[in-house]
Amino acid sequence: MTTAEEKIHYRTCPLCEATCGLEIHTVNGEVTHIEGDKKDPFSKGYLCPKGFSLKELHHDPDRIREPMIRKGTEWFTVSYEEAFKEVRKGLRRVIEKYGRDAVGVYLGNPNVHNLSGLLYLPLFLRALSSRNQYSASTVDQIPKQLAAEFMYGSDFSIPIPDIDRTQYFLVIGANPIVSNGSLMTGPNMRGRLKALQDRGGRLVVIDPIRTDTAKVADDHHFIKPGTDSYFLFSILHTLFDEKLAKETHLSGHVNGLETVKELAKDFPPDKVASICGLDSETIRTIARDISSATCAAVYGRMGTCTQTFGTVNSWLIDVINVVTGNLDREGGVMFTTPAAGGKKSKKKGYRFDRFRSRVSELPEVLGELPVACLAEEMDTPGEGQIRAFVTVAGNPILSTPNSKRLQNGVENLDFMVSIDCYLNETTRNANVILPAPTPLERSHYDLSFYQLSVRNISHYSPPVFEKKKSQLDEWEILLKLATLVGEEEPDENAAAKLDAKSIHYLIKKDVQNEHSPLFDQDPKEIISILEGRIGPERMLDYMLRSGPYGDHFKKQDGLSLNKLEQNPHGIDLGALKPRIPEVLLTHTGKVELAPEVIVKDVARLKEESSEQVDMVLIGRRNLRSNNSWMHNLPVLMKGKDRCTLLLHPEDGKRLDLQDGDVAQVQSDTGSLEVNVALTEDIMPGVGSIPHGYGHNLDGTKMTVAKENKGVNTNILSNEKRLDAVSGTAVLNGIPIIVRKAKSGRNEHGFVRSKSI
Numbered sequence: 001m002t003t004a005e006e007k008i009h010y011r012t013c014p015l016c017e018a019t020c021g022l023e024i025h026t027v028n029g030e031v032t033h034i035e036g037d038k039k040d041p042f043s044k045g046y047l048c049p050k051g052f053s054l055k056e057l058h059h060d061p062d063r064i065r066e067p068m069i070r071k072g073t074e075w076f077t078v079s080y081e082e083a084f085k086e087v088r089k090g091l092r093r094v095i096e097k098y099g100r101d102a103v104g105v106y107l108g109n110p111n112v113h114n115l116s117g118l119l120y121l122p123l124f125l126r127a128l129s130s131r132n133q134y135s136a137s138t139v140d141q142i143p144k145q146l147a148a149e150f151m152y153g154s155d156f157s158i159p160i161p162d163i164d165r166t167q168y169f170l171v172i173g174a175n176p177i178v179s180n181g182s183l184m185t186g187p188n189m190r191g192r193l194k195a196l197q198d199r200g201g202r203l204v205v206i207d208p209i210r211t212d213t214a215k216v217a218d219d220h221h222f223i224k225p226g227t228d229s230y231f232l233f234s235i236l237h238t239l240f241d242e243k244l245a246k247e248t249h250l251s252g253h254v255n256g257l258e259t260v261k262e263l264a265k266d267f268p269p270d271k272v273a274s275i276c277g278l279d280s281e282t283i284r285t286i287a288r289d290i291s292s293a294t295c296a297a298v299y300g301r302m303g304t305c306t307q308t309f310g311t312v313n314s315w316l317i318d319v320i321n322v323v324t325g326n327l328d329r330e331g332g333v334m335f336t337t338p339a340a341g342g343k344k345s346k347k348k349g350y351r352f353d354r355f356r357s358r359v360s361e362l363p364e365v366l367g368e369l370p371v372a373c374l375a376e377e378m379d380t381p382g383e384g385q386i387r388a389f390v391t392v393a394g395n396p397i398l399s400t401p402n403s404k405r406l407q408n409g410v411e412n413l414d415f416m417v418s419i420d421c422y423l424n425e426t427t428r429n430a431n432v433i434l435p436a437p438t439p440l441e442r443s444h445y446d447l448s449f450y451q452l453s454v455r456n457i458s459h460y461s462p463p464v465f466e467k468k469k470s471q472l473d474e475w476e477i478l479l480k481l482a483t484l485v486g487e488e489e490p491d492e493n494a495a496a497k498l499d500a501k502s503i504h505y506l507i508k509k510d511v512q513n514e515h516s517p518l519f520d521q522d523p524k525e526i527i528s529i530l531e532g533r534i535g536p537e538r539m540l541d542y543m544l545r546s547g548p549y550g551d552h553f554k555k556q557d558g559l560s561l562n563k564l565e566q567n568p569h570g571i572d573l574g575a576l577k578p579r580i581p582e583v584l585l586t587h588t589g590k591v592e593l594a595p596e597v598i599v600k601d602v603a604r605l606k607e608e609s610s611e612q613v614d615m616v617l618i619g620r621r622n623l624r625s626n627n628s629w630m631h632n633l634p635v636l637m638k639g640k641d642r643c644t645l646l647l648h649p650e651d652g653k654r655l656d657l658q659d660g661d662v663a664q665v666q667s668d669t670g671s672l673e674v675n676v677a678l679t680e681d682i683m684p685g686v687g688s689i690p691h692g693y694g695h696n697l698d699g700t701k702m703t704v705a706k707e708n709k710g711v712n713t714n715i716l717s718n719e720k721r722l723d724a725v726s727g728t729a730v731l732n733g734i735p736i737i738v739r740k741a742k743s744g745r746n747e748h749g750f751v752r753s754k755s756i
């Protein structure tokens, strides 16, 4: 009998953007329990229910642990060697016959929560060199990134609410208490918002739903979905009209103020109030309060991004922060100084519209094409049609618009490979699946989210469990894929050589860059200091050491991966600090307040909408859910049905729908049947269904999810309805018709439970 070996591991949770510290207890390779790490300087012991679920995720019997090949409808486990052989055959055949653009790639959300994806996907994408690159970003935050690209010269220079010091916080189309914050990394949003109110600050929420965040706010106002640009412009109008906009510390660093003033003239509160469903005095009061607060932060997220004016909204939010003097000051919105990964050099050109999609001619955005056009690129014949498909950590069949069309497109492909941990609605279509290790089998560092954090933080997590010798890490799989798509058959050292080449390339670039602290140093010496590490750890060590807190390969006390390993609870690098002008990477070195591409779209705001709208559909999130992929964990799925249609009782009465009835919801792309939950917490004229459900499809292996299948709301979203600037899909504000379902049954032939 072996004695039980109990261990405690500290690491950050990689499931959402909050980066909470975990204390994970294991005995002989099994997780016994997980709690919040009280010594984590950022999260101080806070944890949400998903943090605990990492245990079930790790031990989930449905999880894919070995490479698999599909023959017809049957799956067979195979060796990596066999799987890679099949992948090379499948991809090369398409590339040779149709060219590189015939391989489409979709990258899902968990890649941003994974060092492997962040550091090694670029190598694969470069090797593949296809224009057909897509990701979850164009059903998400791209409008924010694009606005930042144009205004500050870098898509990751996103101003973050200084939530711990602000005195007035305006939250538009975001629900941080449930989402745990997005493009605003900080654990325990409820606690942080309470602290704001405890120090006399005010929280104001603008949302068509009285969300959990709205419920704790000092004020909440309903807004008609899709009308935020009018609201934001009328705030600006009031600021200028009542001379509340200030000459600020930024005045010498800003271009384009006059243009913005001119544009705002057309949007007085009296004119726009009825469009938004707000009253004009409320708009004026908000403008005055932002201006008179000692410091204020205006913040918008999903609700403002995934709508018809997503980029205009994101831009206007920043413009308000600038003209009220709240950009780059304590308690306003600020730029982080990340320990690793911040950009260092000036813009060569905007990463926008350098090429267009083949069918709808949508502009490229930050190196990718809008995922809304993925299906048409698959199903429209002609040169450049997508014939092979690679998905990495994505479930586009549930998460992107007009899912039915995409499903049809995927079915007609010549070849598909997925890197994933589940056989789900998307990966069931693949010919080969390569298994991704669970979060506990890999190391972790939040390279992206520490660039979007409310404090400067650095925290490295080693793997909790060693993976089996025979198992590949995800970065190894990605490196291998990068070598497989080339003309020549790769030798067995090709992946290691490519890894070495990429770090050499990084170093070479930095020692030649006069803005880098490594300028003029000897690259050979640097590479020898990094010896002993490979893969993501070598890359991360390099990034930390060459970053703003790094040892720069010469100082005694700077940051390095060694130092982080000696501090398992993470290191707090302090509150955000002003960074203008040094952070600005625009051609002019200034904040560009009126970027031409965005300003052009304002004309569209003045057009009358011709769409006949009965009701509009929006989404929502639940604390126990994470997009589509955590519905297989019993600990998160207990309790009532959460995939319901929320309706206001007034609408219920009008449509003869009562709580628990089944409604038919129809849009211009499809229709579905779903249980109704009546609540006064939603604005009349608006319905809400959460995304990420619809686990009823054949051929998946997600036993628990299938029992809680719900409906796929993206059957209702139209891939042609987009934010005109960025091509981001409209997922909020979809015109729908709601009626009582004839059968009283849902589309899958059984009556849903009457409770919500």
Ligand SMILES: Nc1nc2c(c(=O)[nH]1)N[C@H]1C(S)=C(S)[C@@H](COP(=O)(O)OP(=O)(O)OC[C@H]3O[C@@H](n4cnc5c(=O)[nH]c(N)nc54)[C@H](O)[C@@H]3O)O[C@H]1N2
Residues within 6 Å of the ligand: 016, 017, 109, 140, 172, 173, 174, 175, 176, 178, 179, 180, 181, 182, 206, 207, 208, 209, 211, 223, 224, 225, 226, 227, 228, 301, 302, 303, 304, 307, 618, 619, 620, 621, 622, 623, 624, 625, 626, 627, 732, 733
């Ligand atoms: N628990 C949980 N947490 C998550 C996730 C999850 O699935 N579950 N997903 C993660 C991901 S990937 C992301 S991107 C973030 C998103 O983080 P958030 O943006 O904070 O989360 P959402 O719940 O989508 O909030 C969007 C809000 O916008 C509102 N809204 C809809 N339409 C409009 C509109 O037209 N105008 C305005 N003003 N409001 C509107 C909705 O009612 C909703 O309350 O959450 C992350 N965290």
Ligand SMILES: Nc1nc2c(c(=O)[nH]1)N[C@H]1C(S)=C(S)[C@@H](COP(=O)(O)OP(=O)(O)OC[C@H]3O[C@@H](n4cnc5c(=O)[nH]c(N)nc54)[C@H](O)[C@@H]3O)O[C@H]1N2
Residues within 6 Å of the ligand: 107, 108, 109, 110, 114, 136, 139, 140, 302, 392, 393, 394, 395, 396, 398, 399, 400, 419, 420, 421, 422, 424, 436, 437, 438, 439, 474, 619, 620, 626, 627, 628, 629, 690, 691, 692, 713, 714, 717, 731
């Ligand atoms: N209608 C509507 N649609 C939406 C949204 C909405 O609010 N409304 N939200 C959108 C948003 S914000 C987002 S981010 C997207 C999400 O869209 P996606 O990223 O396409 O979908 P996810 O549900 O996050 O699926 C993640 C996939 O990654 C796999 N996975 C998990 N961890 C790993 C890993 O470490 N490695 C690998 N290789 N695979 C892994 C999971 O099994 C799953 O297949 O959905 C979008 N779709």
Ligand code: SF4
Residues within 6 Å of the ligand: 013, 014, 015, 016, 017, 018, 019, 020, 046, 047, 048, 049, 050, 051, 052, 180, 187
């Ligand atoms: S809030 Fe996010 S990071 Fe924190 S435990 Fe929950 S899922 Fe993990």
Ligand SMILES: [Mo]
Residues within 6 Å of the ligand: 109, 136, 140
């Ligand atoms: Mo997202």
